[in-house]
Amino acid sequence: MTTPAISIDNLRVQFKKFVAVDALNLDIGKGELFGLLGPNGAGKSTTIRVLIGQRLPTAGRVTVCGFDVVKQWAKIKPLFGYTPDRDNHFDEFTGRRNLEFFADLYAVPRLRVRDCLRMVELDEAGDVPVKGYSLGMRRKLLLARSLLHDPQVLYLDEPTANLDIHSAEVVHRILRERVRNGATVVLTTHDMKEVEQICDRVGIMCKGKLVALDSPLALRQEHTERKADVILKDGERRVFDLDVANDQQQLADVIRAGAAASVQTREFDFHAAFLKLTGLNFE
Helix, strand or coil: CCCEEEEEEEEEEEECCEEEEEEEEEEEECCCEEEEECCCCCCHHHHHHHHCCCCCCCEEEEEECCEECCCCHHHHHHHEEEECCCCCCCCCCEHHHHHHHHHHHCCCCHHHHHHHHHHCCCHHHCCCEHHHCCHHHHHHHHHHHHHCCCCCEEEEECCCCCCCHHHHHHHHHHHHHHHHCCCEEEEECCCHHHHHHHCCEEEEEECCEEEEEECHHHHHHHHCCCEEEEEECCCCEEEEECCCHHHHHHHHHHHHCCCEEEEEECCCCHHHHHHHHHCCCCC
C-alpha cells in the first residue's frame, strides 16, 4: 500500500460500559476505494463519526492525510466530503440554491455548483425546490454537495440507497473517477454486489472488531462453495464438490456423456459468509 490516507491505530470508542469500536487497526491508502461492511451496531458508523469529527476516540489514534483527528482537526476539515445516510437539505430551496449555500461556506466558485449538478444528472432539476425531489434525487444532491470542494477524502454512508440502476451506475462512475485521480473513498453499504463492482478492498466489522479484511475477489474465493448442482436428464439431482478429484472426474464423465440437463455452480452467498465469520446474520 502507498502512504495511508487514513490510519486508524488501536481505536476504541466506548459509551459508558458499551464498547462500540474495540481496538480497531486499519490503514486505507491514497487512491483506494474501500468498503466498510457490517450489521447494525457493528461499529462502522461510529468509526465514520470519528473520522468526520462527530465523535472523539476513547483511546487510540486516528490520522487523516497525516493529521491527527483530535489535535489537528482544523487542518482535516477542509480535506473531506461526507454523504450521510439521511438527507438534511433545505427543502424550500432549489437544488441549486442548496449547493450554492454550501459552496459559499467553502469559498467555492458558483460555476462549481453547475458542474456538480451536471455530474449527478440533476442539472435539469437544479431550479426545482428540493421538496419536489424523489428519494433518489435527494440522495444524488447529497453526493453533489460532498463534491463541491473537490475533497481528497470522501466518506459515503449507503451512497446508492433508493437509486435506480442507472443512477447507481452514475454514482459508481463518479467514485471510480475520484480514486483514479488520487482521492480516497470510504463507503458503508449492505450491498455486497456493489462492493464487488467498485471496491478495491473490504473490511467487515462485527461487535466493534474488524473480522475480515481483503479484496472482494479474495473474500469471494475464500467463502464461495466450490460445488456444482447438476440435474440429470432422468431427473436425478446430484452435487459435485469441485475440490475433490473424484467428484471432478464424475462431473466430467456426466458432461461428456451428455447426461446433464442442467449444471449450475454455487454463487457467493455473502449472508452465509458473514454468518461464518461473525456468527451473526447480516441485516
